Amino acid sequence: MKQPVQSRQRILDRIRAATPTAAKDASQLADSYAALPRAYIRRGSLSAQARVELMIQRLREYDAEVVECTSAELADAITTQLAASGRHLFVAPSGTPNEWLVTSAWKITGLEWTIDHGLPIDEHEIEKAEGVVTAATCGIADSGTIVLHHSATEGRRVLTLLPDYYLCILRSSQIVETLPEYFSRCQQPPALHPSDKDLSLGTPSLATYISGPSATADIEMTRIKGVHGPRILVVIVVRDN
């Protein structure tokens, strides 16, 4: 069996021999990359209002429940949704704003918050939770996608995976129309349109893109929703722009 180092070298040598027109240096490579054709739609053309409406429409097409509220109404909106869920054990990330937690805890009997400060999963703490509440990083209206970069207000990945009910708080200012718009905000430095405020997101080292509940069509192409991951998705869209 070949030694690992030899294998690496052999593969790279074979690749080099196979690619005689490869760029000679990093600068030539960058030039050749920059020259690639990108005539596809980069920026959407919808108004902010229409964008939010499209996002809501797409979410509802996925059977997500969507409600809207203003920033001032947010804490109460969360409480209303959690109360309506019929569940009581909820988990939330460490960066969750206090007013979300306090209002709900005060208004709903039996509600218990577990804040994730790095709970060990094998003690089934997260598995015991019936629901999870987090913020988000971005919403992509075209495909109804929720983007999580797993910051302190979004929580580590397992948090939005194990519980069966997920309440996601998405601000309307976080909603873009097209996928390229999201990626332009992630670039270093961000390729922002002049009309955007400072909406740089940074390139994430962890990300999850959620477009509806999990689904399978493996049995006779019959689409069954909710295989693994939360089967119930509720989104509160906060009108903040």
Add this chain to the structure above:
Amino acid sequence: MRASLFITCYNDTLFPETGQAVVRLLERLGVTLDFHPKQTCCGQMHSNTGFRGEAFSQAKRFVRLYQEKDNIVIPSSSCVAMIRDQYPSLFEELGNEDLRKDFAALVPRVFELSEFLIDRLGVEDVGATFTHRVVYHASCHGVRVLNLGERPYKLMAKVRGLDLAPLPNVDRCCGFGGTFSIKNAEVSSAMLTVKLQDILSTRAEYCTALDNSCLMHLGGAMHREYAGMKTIHLAQILASTEADSQAEATL
């Protein structure tokens, strides 16, 4: 206008009536036709089966024969596709600079029949009468390589009495595929069965196309199965006039 007819090896041997119809049609439209007596084959069956060297020798011969000819008309979209789509790489790999130059000069002068009528002669109404219900099979090479698009439909729209039936799954391959029909005869037949279901569902009297290769395959099964439909090359429909009470159909 002058034009030179490349009949294709299989039309020459198996479907001379298609060639005769092309002659009748084009002469009626005022074209002076010639026919190079030394023509044989474009090389498609060899190229498609992997016999590149052999295909190249036929391709070379074609270019030499037609170098001086203007408006080469070919009643077969797969042969035109061979010339446009595969001759370039054959000549690139096996030919020389002179041959590539001669070919480059020649290829704009090669036309599939419906291209010649619509693009070169600028006619849609060729003065045809064909009082039958017809379904049109869009051969893959015509659709995807030649991008014939609306041309055959424009021509058929002006044929008096022609009742064109829409064909479900019109872009799906009939399963002929040249030597594929022999090398993978069973799969070819399965594809044929499915295609025939769509074609027969139109209750047309005739199935037409711009390629006798597909029609040979479809028509062969129709005949075997007593399906009650006949095949006919579009050239024969377009050549048919009121004087012909029934066109010479390929049974």
Add this chain to the structure above:
Amino acid sequence: MTHAGSARVSLDPQFAPSFPQAALIMLRNPQLRKNVAHAIDVIQAKRGKLVVEKTDWQELRSAASAIRFHVLDNLGAYLEQFESRCIAAGGHVHWASDAAQARQIILDLLRQANASEVIKIKTMTSAEIQLNPFLQAAGVSVYETDLAEIILQLGDEDPSHIVVPALHINRSQVREIFARTMGLKNLSDDPKELTNAARTYLRQKFLTVPTAISGANFLIAETGTVAVVESEGNGRMCLTLPRTLISLVGIEKVLPRFQDLEVMLQLLARSAVGERMNPYTSLWSGVTPGDGPQNFHVVLLDNGRSSILAKTKERQTLKCIRCAACMNTCPVYRQTGGHAYGSVYPGPIGAILTPQLMQLKHAQTLPYASSLCGACYEVCPVKINIPEVLLELRAQVVNQERRQAGRFFDLMYLGLRVANLIFATAWGFHAAQRMGRIGSRFFTRKDGWIHSLPSIGAKWTQTRDLRGLPKQTFHQWWAERVKGEK
């Protein structure tokens, strides 16, 4: 068993029967053909609507093709960049020249992690290197976690499609498999109930097995990121719960920058499953403290890809993003399903990829498993000219045959060689036509048609008639006309 009563076709190209032989077995299976046609029609309808809706679809294809070609042209640099970013982010990168080496690297990593069982996300690459049987033989239990892969694993079946691998199996067959292997006597065949059974069965595995194996859809060189695109959520489970994660990835899967996902993701979900975006996409770079596996390894796999890279016309094969749009549109695949291709990569992409991965030592009938209709090229999101590669491979297969003594017994080969001589001159062509006319008279019935031919001709006449050769060829008719005009 592929299906009750029918023979099983090996998916190892070294042992699989020829495509015509395998196809014949599949063609005789009505259940399979119905299941395949149904599945294809559903995906095609969904895809069709979304492609029309996406007004910049052609521009996306052009960009994707250009990006993939650019990567392949600079593959060394991008792989090295990915490696250094991945390592800087706390991951490990291994390089495997071939399948055997990849299997051994993975086994060694499992042993280092003291793993006696692994949970797995579907990856065709692991099927390509035949990983599961190797690990099982070494005493490691492998648990597939995709619904289709569980069906296949528990039912001892083979995949027939790269995105929906169990599309040839219907609900009552799934019910039978689950009832038998999960001990669920009262299970109905309702897909919802079957899916729930799988969810329950897997939950414990996800929460307790500390080692996972995955593939990847894309690697991002700029950031050392790995991307996995999925629908069911088992991917997210395997990628975040275990302590150790091993990702096996073909070297061709790298993209230059994070931004390039904006093109690929728009094309992939629409092409593969007919949706604007698949339910879950997971992206991670190396190791993140407090979130997910802390022991992460990427195994980069060559296994013949660098040879394909070296060939001008064939290199485009490596642009593939494994969406399966080609097989969903292929009229041949529609009739035969995937097993006929004798490989874990079926359909049009399989017909070009498998023979090349085998260095054309096996699977030589696959390049001929096509009528060259071109539908695959039309739908390929990265614009692989599959017909062009098929023709190139056919030429290579024929060149192989030219050096073999067996060619003198191959009627098709001899026939084409003779035909070439015939077409070389007009007199040869005309003489052959006359001989053909005379020879075919014996087979031509009173109605002017041929109903039965011997030998290789029987391949035509087994299902089709052939009109008898006309008395006069076109060129004879023309010559007479010319004489008449004089």
